[in-house]
Amino acid sequence: xxxxxxxxxxxxxxxxxxxxxxxxxxxxxxxxxxxxxxxxxxxxxxxxxxxxxxxxxxxxxxxxxxxxxxxxxxxxxxxxxxxxxxxxxxxxxxxxxxxxxxxxxxxxxxxxxxxxxxxxxxxxxxxxxxxxxxxxxxxxxxxxxxxxxxxxxxxxxxxxxxxxxxxxxxxxxxxxxxxxxxxxxxxxxxxxxxxxxxxxxxxxxxxxxxxxxxxxxxxxxxxxxxxxxxxxxxxxxxxxxxxxxxxxxxxxxxxxxxxxxxxxxxxxxxxxxxxxxxxxxxxxxxxxxxxxxxxxxxxxxxxxxxxxxxxxxxxxxxxxxxxxxxxxxxxxxxxxxxxxxxxxxxxxxxxxxxxxxxxxxxxxxxxxxxxxxxxxxxxxxxxxxxxxxxxxxxxxxxxxxxxxxxxxxxxxxxxxxxxxxxxxxxxxxxxxxxxxxxxxxxxxxxxxxxxxxxxxxxxxxxxxxxxxxxxxxxxxxxxxxxxxxxxxxxxxxxxxxxxxxxxxxxxxxxxxxxxxxxxxxxxxxxxxxxxxxxxxxxxxxxxxxxxxxx
Numbered sequence: 413x414x415x416x417x418x419x420x421x422x423x424x425x426x427x428x429x430x431x432x433x434x435x436x437x438x439x440x441x442x443x444x445x446x447x448x449x450x451x452x453x454x455x456x457x458x459x460x461x462x463x464x465x466x467x468x469x470x471x472x473x474x475x476x477x478x479x480x481x482x483x484x485x486x487x488x489x490x491x492x493x494x495x496x497x498x499x500x501x502x503x504x505x506x507x508x509x510x511x512x513x514x515x516x517x518x519x520x521x522x523x524x525x526x527x528x529x530x531x532x533x534x535x536x537x538x539x540x541x542x543x544x545x546x547x548x549x550x551x552x553x554x555x556x557x558x559x560x561x562x563x564x565x566x567x568x569x570x571x572x573x574x575x576x577x578x579x580x581x582x583x584x585x586x587x588x589x590x591x592x593x594x595x596x597x598x599x600x601x602x603x604x605x606x607x608x609x610x611x612x613x614x615x616x617x618x619x620x621x622x623x624x625x626x627x628x629x630x631x632x633x634x635x636x637x638x639x640x641x642x643x644x645x646x647x648x649x650x651x652x653x654x655x656x657x658x659x660x661x662x663x664x665x666x667x668x669x670x671x672x673x674x675x676x677x678x679x680x681x682x683x684x685x686x687x688x689x690x691x692x693x694x695x696x697x698x699x700x701x702x703x704x705x706x707x708x709x710x711x712x713x714x715x716x717x718x719x720x721x722x723x724x725x726x727x728x729x730x731x732x733x734x735x736x737x738x739x740x741x742x743x744x745x746x747x748x749x750x751x752x753x754x755x756x757x758x759x760x761x762x763x764x765x766x767x768x769x770x771x772x773x774x775x776x777x778x779x780x781x782x783x784x785x786x787x788x789x790x791x792x793x794x795x796x797x798x799x800x801x802x803x804x805x806x807x808x809x810x811x812x813x814x815x816x817x818x819x820x821x822x823x824x825x826x827x828x829x830x831x832x833x834x835x836x837x838x839x840x841x842x843x844x845x846x847x848x849x850x851x852x853x854x855x856x857x858x859x860x861x862x863x864x865x866x867x868x869x870x871x872x873x874x875x876x877x878x879x880x881x882x883x884x885x886x887x888x889x890x891x892x893x894x895x896x897x898x899x900x901x902x903x904x905x906x907x908x909x910x911x912x913x914x915x916x917x918x919x920x921x922x923x924x925x926x927x928x929x930x931x932x933x934x935x936x937x938x939x940x941x942x943x944x945x946x947x948x949x950x951x952x953x954x955x956x957x958x959x960x961x962x
Contacts, residue, residue: 420450424459424467433744434458454543457739457760460693465517465542472519474538479505479515479545483892483899484553488512491532494554500524503541503550510534515541551663552596561593569627583634586627587642590635591669591684593624595662600686600727604639606632606679618854618901619727619960632679639682643671651675668754693757696736699729700902700946708907709848713737713815716788718845719808721795723820729852729903730817731756734791738762738815741789750791751778767793779803783810792816798834805835808843822939823849823908824928827918841910841918849939850905851960853952854898860890861950870954877944885950902951904943904961908936 421438424430430453442452450468453459459467462478469476488504491512497503502524506513514536516524521538528536541549568586590613594602599615602624606612611632613624637647643656653674660667670685696706712720722730735757741748743761753767753775763785767774775792776799782790787807795801795816808814820826826847830840863883866874874881887897908931910918917927932938943957 418471420467421453423471424453424464427467429459429463429467437744451543455760457693457743460695461542461544462694462698465540468519469540472540474516474519474540477505477515477539477541479503479541479549482506482549483894484549486557489553489557492528494550494558496527496531497554498550500527502528503546503553504528504536505549505553508537511537513537513539515539515546517541517543517546548663548665555663556592556596559592561589561596565589565593565625565627569625583631583638586631587635587638590625591660591686592662594684594686595667597622597624602684602686604632604635604682604684606676606681608678611635616727618898619852620854629678636673636680636682639671639684640673643669645671645673650680687754687756693735693739693759694732695739696733699733699736700951701905702942705905705907708909709737710740712846712909713740713813715813715845717808717811717813719804719814719816719843720845721816721818721826721847723818723823723826723847723849724851725819725821727852728850729901730850731793733848733850733903734815734817735759738789738791746788747786748789748791749782749785749787750793751775751782752791752793775800776803779807783807787812789813789815794818795830795833801830801833801835805839805843809839814843818847820849823847823906823936824924824931827927828924837919837921841915844910844915844918846910847908848905849908850903851939851943852901853904853943853946853956853960854896855900855902855952856885856950857887857890857893857897857899859892859899860888860897861885862888873954874944874948877941877948879944879948881948884947884954886953886955897953898956902946904939904946904957906936906939906942909934 421430421435425432425435438449438452438456438458441456442449445452450464454461454464466476482505484505485507488507492504500523501518501521502514502516504512504514511534512528512532514524514528516538519540525536525538568582590602594615597615597617599617601616603614604611605614606629610629611627613627614621615624640647642658645654645656656671658669660669665688668687670687672683673680696709701709722733724730738748738759749763751765751767755764755766765778775794776797779790779792779800780803790807790812792800792804792814795804795818804814804816818826818829820829831837863885866882866884871881887893889895889897893899911934914927914930917930940957940961943961944954946952947954947957
């Protein structure tokens with residue numbers, strides 16, 4: 413007698429990804445909305461689209477593929493018309509040995525297999541993808557096939573040589589093309605750097621600047637004016653730095669663009685920070701944290717009061733880590749309220765607000781307002797001034813868990829930084845629970861990963877972390893990773909727990925060196941050690957760890 417299939421809710425509970433209370437609430441909402449249970453669980457934030465798809469994949473025996481870190485093959489896309497793929501609920505993403513690989517959101521999608529067989533003459537290789545990645549990828553992938561940005565940029569550049577007047581109609585299109593190309597490459601920053609003869613365009617991708625385009629210098633002034641108008645900056649002011657922002661709607665997603673201009677000897681240098689407000693949440697293990705660190709973080713984020721700080725430079729994934737940890741807080745029993753600049757992730761049962769400098773709503777003023785909102789957990793996007801620091805301390809010592817970020821190089825230097833912001837030593841020592849310092853390191857591309865013999869210097873570096881290795885791994889460079897040898901990023905981190913001895917040291921004004929040694933004795937694993945262990949395990953390279961943490 414055949415056994416009945418396990419219901420998806422029970423399956424998620426058995427895997428520890430869902431609680432009975434969460435399933436109960438999802439079923440209540442499902443009766444009101446009539447939506448599919450899986451969609452309801454995802455919309456409520458109880459599971460992510462990726463976690464749900466991976467669970468379905470394991471149950472159905474279809475391999476899961478994460479499209480977010482995948483370079484979609486244009487050749488594959490050209491085989492299947494966009495509307496055909498959309499109607500069929502699948503996306504072609506790769507051709508290997510003449511076989512087309514497709515991603516489906518439903519493992520029982522027989523129509524997709526039959527359609528592809530009819531169009532290509534061969535049955536496809538089928539993978540499961542999650543709904544969020546599918547929706548984002550099918551729009552952007554086909555858009556850039558139908559609108560080749562690089563080709564259009566080259567056409568515009570070839571028409572106009574240095575010294576020729578720029579047509580006013582071309583500048584808006586050129587601006588849009590540069591922004592769209594940055595979004596296509598998943599750049600976090602776009603640099604417009606003028607030189608004597610040309611205008612260079614760089615993109616920061618996976619934390620590294622990569623060269624984008626070379627344009628005639630005649631575009632520089634017009635592009636600068638266009639961008640400044642969009643950001644409500646003064647186009648007449650070219651002698652002083654300016655900062656502004658504006659919102660771009662593109663392919664059903666919203667991007668907050670932060671503009672910074674600085675005068676240089678060849679014209680204004682412009683940097684555009686690209687912030688997507690519809691990111692995809694992951695759990696702590698998917699960030700790259702090892703099991704021990706995951707257990708430590710879960711224990712910290714379930715404390716009833718105190719301050720937990722995530723530190724690191726801009727673009728090191730601090731907000732992503734905060735939200736990944738928030739998912740381990742019982743949001744049905746604890747009132748979580750946030751203020752961010754801007755809100756990067758939407759999470760149900762979290763009361764989220766955005767900074768509005770013009771109206772006077774800042775991190776500090778929001779913290780005062782939060783105290784009247786009956787909070788259990790307060791997330792302040794960043795501690796950037798003494799007033800915010802003081803409010804964080806006051807909130808923590810009155811029975812609230814306060815989460816925030818800080819810009820420091822490592823965990824220990826956050827102590828003098830907080831004291832520099834005016835925190836009282838006694839209050840700081842009694843309120844600070846832990847400091848997590850982190851960096852993002854590029855992962856080796858799995859498609860061109862190869863082993864190589866280590867040099868004596870590299871072997872000696874690994875020996876310092878008790879790893880006896882003669883070979884390691886690197887990426888040879890392939891089409892899928894753009895020749896870089898890397899694809900995607902992983903987290904390296906150090907967690908300093910503020911134990912009683914460190915509390916006493918903070919109050920006594922001990923040096924950072926003394927506090928660092930105490931943290932090591934208390935079990936802190938330095939960030940460099942964590943990174944080298946990942947390099948030794950083949951996740952990244954020793955060169956990459958030295959770049960980001962050296």
